Amino acid sequence: MSEFSKTDYSAVPDVRGHFGPYGGRFVSETLMEALDDLEKLYRTLSADPAFQAEFDRDLAHYVGRPSPLYLAERLTAKVGGAQIYLKREDLNHTGAHKVNNTVGQALLAKHMGKPRVIAETGAGQHGVATATVAARLGLRCQVYMGADDVKRQSLNVYRMKLLGAEVIPVTSGSRTLKDAMNEAMRDWVTNIDDTFYIIGTVAGPHPYPQLVRDFQCVIGREAREQCLIQAGRLPDALVACVGGGSNAIGLFHPFLNDDSVKMYGVEAGGHGISTGEHAAPLSAGQPGVLHGNRTYLMSDEAGQIIETHSVSAGLDYPGVGPEHSWLKDIGRVEYVDATDEEALTAFRELTRVEGIMPALESSHAVAYAMKLAATMRPDEIVVVNLSGRGDKDIHTVAGIDGISI
Amino acid sequence: MSRIKNCFTALQAKGRKALIPYVTAGDPAPEVTLPLMHDLVAAGADIIELGIPFSDPMADGPVIQLAMERALAHHVSLAQVLDMVRRFREDDDKTPVVLMGYLNPIERMGYARFAEAAASAGVDGVLTVDLPPEEATDVSPVFKAQGLDTIFLLSPTTTKERARLICEQASGYVYYVSLKGVTGSSALNVTEVANRLDMLRTVTDLPIGVGFGIRDGASAAAVAAVADGVVVGSVLVNQIAEHASQPELARKGIAAIIGEMRGAMDR
Numbered sequence: 001m002s003e004f005s006k007t008d009y010s011a012v013p014d015v016r017g018h019f020g021p022y023g024g025r026f027v028s029e030t031l032m033e034a035l036d037d038l039e040k041l042y043r044t045l046s047a048d049p050a051f052q053a054e055f056d057r058d059l060a061h062y063v064g065r066p067s068p069l070y071l072a073e074r075l076t077a078k079v080g081g082a083q084i085y086l087k088r089e090d091l092n093h094t095g096a097h098k099v100n101n102t103v104g105q106a107l108l109a110k111h112m113g114k115p116r117v118i119a120e121t122g123a124g125q126h127g128v129a130t131a132t133v134a135a136r137l138g139l140r141c142q143v144y145m146g147a148d149d150v151k152r153q154s155l156n157v158y159r160m161k162l163l164g165a166e167v168i169p170v171t172s173g174s175r176t177l178k179d180a181m182n183e184a185m186r187d188w189v190t191n192i193d194d195t196f197y198i199i200g201t202v203a204g205p206h207p208y209p210q211l212v213r214d215f216q217c218v219i220g221r222e223a224r225e226q227c228l229i230q231a232g233r234l235p236d237a238l239v240a241c242v243g244g245g246s247n248a249i250g251l252f253h254p255f256l257n258d259d260s261v262k263m264y265g266v267e268a269g270g271h272g273i274s275t276g277e278h279a280a281p282l283s284a285g286q287p288g289v290l291h292g293n294r295t296y297l298m299s300d301e302a303g304q305i306i307e308t309h310s311v312s313a314g315l316d317y318p319g320v321g322p323e324h325s326w327l328k329d330i331g332r333v334e335y336v337d338a339t340d341e342e343a344l345t346a347f348r349e350l351t352r353v354e355g356i357m358p359a360l361e362s363s364h365a366v367a368y369a370m371k372l373a374a375t376m377r378p379d380e381i382v383v384v385n386l387s388g389r390g391d392k393d394i395h396t397v398a399g400i401d402g403i404s405i
Numbered sequence: 406m407s408r409i410k411n412c413f414t415a416l417q418a419k420g421r422k423a424l425i426p427y428v429t430a431g432d433p434a435p436e437v438t439l440p441l442m443h444d445l446v447a448a449g450a451d452i453i454e455l456g457i458p459f460s461d462p463m464a465d466g467p468v469i470q471l472a473m474e475r476a477l478a479h480h481v482s483l484a485q486v487l488d489m490v491r492r493f494r495e496d497d498d499k500t501p502v503v504l505m506g507y508l509n510p511i512e513r514m515g516y517a518r519f520a521e522a523a524a525s526a527g528v529d530g531v532l533t534v535d536l537p538p539e540e541a542t543d544v545s546p547v548f549k550a551q552g553l554d555t556i557f558l559l560s561p562t563t564t565k566e567r568a569r570l571i572c573e574q575a576s577g578y579v580y581y582v583s584l585k586g587v588t589g590s591s592a593l594n595v596t597e598v599a600n601r602l603d604m605l606r607t608v609t610d611l612p613i614g615v616g617f618g619i620r621d622g623a624s625a626a627a628v629a630a631v632a633d634g635v636v637v638g639s640v641l642v643n644q645i646a647e648h649a650s651q652p653e654l655a656r657k658g659i660a661a662i663i664g665e666m667r668g669a670m671d672r
Contacts, residue, residue, distance in 0.1 A: 016539060026508060026535045028464040030560040030585055032567065172470055178461060185463045190586040192562065289508040289535065290461060302482040303510030304460040 007330060009256040012323070017206020017293075020329060022322035025205040027292045030189045039207040041112060046214060051107070058103045059218060062136070063093050065100075067219075069226035069383070074353045075370070082236065082376035084369060086356070086386040087223045087251065096359065096388030097219060097247045098129040102198055104215035106133035109196035116140040116191065119198045120184040122149055122177035122243070123314035123361065124156025125388055126200030131165035141165040144183040146176035149313050155392050174307045177317045181291050201244025202321030205292030209321050216250025223383055224254050231381055237262045239369040240385035241361050242282070242335065243315035245324045247387035252333060262334070265324060266368040268310035269337035279308035281320050282328050282335040295322040311340035311396065312360035314388075338367040346370060347390060347397065359388035360396065408501040408529045409554050409577040412451055413612045413633065422629040422670055423578075424449055425614055426663060427505065427638030429456035429472040430489055431481030433649040441656055442493050446500050448660040449667030454532070454636065457486050457506030464534045466589030468639040471646060483510045483519070487526040494527035503530040503556060503577075516544055520551040530554035530577045538574040545574050558582055559613075561597070565604060572609035578634060579609065583617045589639035593618030599631040621662075622669030629670040637666065 012019045025035060045051040059065040067088045076084045089097040102119075109117055117139050121127030127143040134141035143160055147169040150157055160167050173179035181204075188197040202209045202216070227235050238255060240248035242265040255261045270278030278284065281296040288297040290305060298306050298318040310316045327333040338346070343360055346367035351357045358366055362385070369384040376382065390397075398405045416423055426445050430438050442453055458476035462469060483506075490502050504523065511519050511533065523531065531553050536544065538557060545555045554577025559568055561584060572579060583598050584590055602613055615628050616636030625635045644658035 024540050025537065026540055027537065028534050028560075028582075029537060029558040029571075030562050030582060032537055032560075033562040033564060172467070173460065173474075182461050182463045186466070186587045189464065190590070192585055288512055291463070292535070297509070299509060299513060301513070302480075302484075303513030304458075304477065305509070306460075 007332070012326065013206060013210050017210065019323045019326035021287070022295050022325040023206060023209055023293050025292060026289045026294065027205045028189065030192065031205070034192050035205055035207070038108070041108065042207055042211050045108065045111060055104055055107060058107070059100065063099050063103060064091065065218065066222045066226070067091050069223055069230060071230070072354050075350065076373070078353055079370050079373045081373040081378065082380040082382045083378070084373050085227065085235070085381060085383045087219060087383060089219060089247065089385060089387045090356070090358065090362070090389035094129050094132050095391065096125040096129065097216065097250060098126045098200060099132065100218055100250070101200065101212050101215045101246060102126070102129040102133045104211070105196070105198045106137055106139070109139065109198070110137060112196060114194060114196040116195045117198050118142050118144065118184050118187050118195055119200060120144045120177065120180040121200060122146070122180070122316060123312065123392065124149070124153040124160070125314060125392070127165070127167065128156050128159050128163070130198050131160040131163035134165060135163045142187070143167050144170050144180040144187070146180050147171045148175040149177065152396060153313055153392060155395065177313070178305065201246040202249045202323060203244045203291055203293055203295065203319055209293065209323055212246055213249045213253060213323065216246050217253050219247065219250035219385065220252060220254035223251060227381065227383060234258055234261055235381040235383040236260070236376065237264060237372060237382045239264045239266060239365050239372065239382060241266045241315060241364040241387060242320060242324060243268065243279070243317050243361060244319070245321040247385050249321060249323055251385045256332065263332065264368060264372065265333050265335045266364045267335060267337045268312060268315035268364060269339040269342070270309040272339055273337060277309040278337065279310040279316050279318065280337045281318060282324060283337050287325065290319050293322045295319050295325045296328070311343060312364070314359070314361040315364065336368055338364040342367040344397065344400065356386070357390035358386055359390050360393045362387045407552065407554055407577065408499065409452065412501050413578065416451060422632065423451040423612070423614065423634035424625070424663065424667055424670060425452045425454055425634050425636045426450045426641055427454040427456060427636060428641060429458060429469060429476050430486040431458055431476030431479055432472040432642065433475045433645050433652060435479050435481055435485060437652045438489050439492055441659065443496065444656050444660045445663060446497060448663035450500070450663055452501045452503060452634070454503045454505045455486065455490065457483055457504055457510055459507040459510060462507065464587055466587040466639065468589040468642050468646065472642045475649065483514055487522050487528070490528050491526040501529040502527065503532055504528055505532040506534065508533050508536050516547045520548050520553060524551035524553055528553060530556045532556040532580060534558065538571050541574060549576070556580055559605060561585055561601060565608060568605055569608045572611060575611060578612040578614050580636060581605065581613050581615045581632070583615050586617065588617060591618055591620070593624060595627045595631065598628065602631055622665040625666035626669040626672065635666070635670065
């Protein structure tokens, strides 16, 4: 396993935000100065112990960290293989890992003196997490959300409104997450003087993939320490779902130098990779440029971005964070997929066996982890990132069951 | 010498400024673009910026987003856009054509393959909205080797140091975006633009085109008084949106606007 030890993971991204051939800063000129300013500020603050202490304090007292690492004994017994531990990001304030990042970026906005924040959202978890920190800091907040997602995530839309944010439905393009991100970029370029753009995942132009990763790495740092204390050793495998990929990077990154730890990123297989109706650019796409970075994308022969499909709105995105593209190419992380059906089965299974209702996004990770654990020995350990809670998905699941609630 | 350079040299000799209309290729339908390009020249355009349709035009406002959606409804591809230029060149060997678009369709075709095909079709320059000079160090030489001018954007937020870096890589002309925002925005401040152009002229001798917020003869003339070229897009594309089912009317409307701007700029 010494091949990975030669890679210096702390050397990426480089000064221009490149992860090998991926990442970078592909935006129109008007945004370049703002990104330069953000990069400089972040470089200063990330080396500043006072800023780190402020961030850690918020994570402890506002988010409720550390989140538990929970041994799912009944699920483990049922699967009959490796021990399955769940990293309980669903127990964070607002119910998902997204808040780790919005707390961090809100601190940056505060340091930059910006009175207004904007965000894009798919499932609404990032929108809620942004509206939450905006309410806490008294910042004006507008959230762009695809018109189709507004319909399928009505609970989160109302949560954002209660928190004082304005939700703007986006009707252009495919009316989902990618279009919300286009619209947020357009807003930012227009209101750049007073607005901070809180990007929700490890994608976008440099320095976003880096700073979102850094804020989310608390997941992996805690999980590593907890596993060493609770199990007395490192896990054998990590499993996390990948849409944009922020919860996965957050879990994986602190383990990258631990050669014995295998990592699996689970993309949304939708109706199955062979049907073409999925959201799995790493499994079935090719490199291209979208939303400010070069990365694996779902695009057609002519370079047009194609519409994706997933039962989970949070994974319904044609791109992926550039660091994942790099980790795929160098072979450090294996990218696999779970279909809608597999995710729904895992959703029901975890709910019934452990009394934990996972988000449909996280259910993809649970589905693959169950398959993987079954092939492993009982003395081995799999850590699954349970990135969010499933309350927001109850309408979707009920709809599939033919029940109207 | 490139068509773009020839064009600016000839205009300067006459004391005139370049009028540079933008239309999206294939909007509202592929067969409209070629006659529309000839209309633009007949009405007084000096350079044509031809938009490459893209599914995610992040830097464009609703008017041009919808234009791209209309073109993509006909599956207009980059290869077809190059074919439109090739056919335009059969009857017009003089008017420079600049392709304007986003990187992904070009990257998917392959930089070398695109550059060769574009040059052979008669394209003169390429403006890739989401390709700042920092990321263009591999791409620009490939384009230049085929004689394509690389046109870059400058904006109100561009510092003097960045302007210098950008202009070093640019050729043909540079495109100054007059305001913070997306295409189709209003509220152009000509005094502010004039001040910025004064700064930019200290770092480059390239002609400077100005776009965003130019809507009629008066605003075109005001910008022409301080810039080398006037870029106009959304107000033309609006004509197509209004008459999408009757392209003849759209073409007439566009020719009338270009004619009015030309007259106002030359007065």
